[in-house]
Amino acid sequence: MSHADVLDDLPVLHEATLWADDGWTARIIKNEEDDGWAVSMTQDGQAEAALVGPWTMGRDKKNPKPLDAPAFHTLVKTANEVLRRHEQQLHARLHKQVDVELEGLARIRVSLDIVPDDDDPTAVLSAHDRDGNELARVPVSPGFRLNRSSAEAWIEAGYRRPSRD
Structure with missing residues (x-):
């Protein structure tokens, strides 16, 4: 079974505060540290979010702005970049080399x-x-x-x- 087949089997959700698509889940959550909102991006199959960041308030200045396709795709791109940087840092920490003459x-x-x-x-x-x-x-x-x-x-x-x- 290919990676694409696995992604095809996952549910697709497009709700105002919860999107699941392309192997990722975006969830808008109440920011407990202030009166605002945050968004968490979790890759399918992972227990912890790869990215958590602030989320925009809606027009009523009380509720979160709803998720939409452009925002979701930007979040996926950002979360993938965070994972890539983490992998690069881990590789650099575990694999060192020096040239000697x-x-x-x-x-x-x-x-x-x-x-x-x-x-x-x-x-x-x-x-x-x-x-x-x-x-x-x-x-x-x-x-x-x-x-x-x-x-x-x-x-x-x-x-x-x-x-x-």
């Missing part, structure tokens, strides 16, 4: 890849040459700090597992 050696790319796990996170330090061939791979602590000097020290030590990682 040592005297007499070609450039070597050293990478730290962290595998998150609530109970037992792990990490791997690896080195690759200019052509992408793996030169070494060793397990390290997820707290290992990869920077130019730690990469150089690892290379100069013959790629032995860092003793105090």
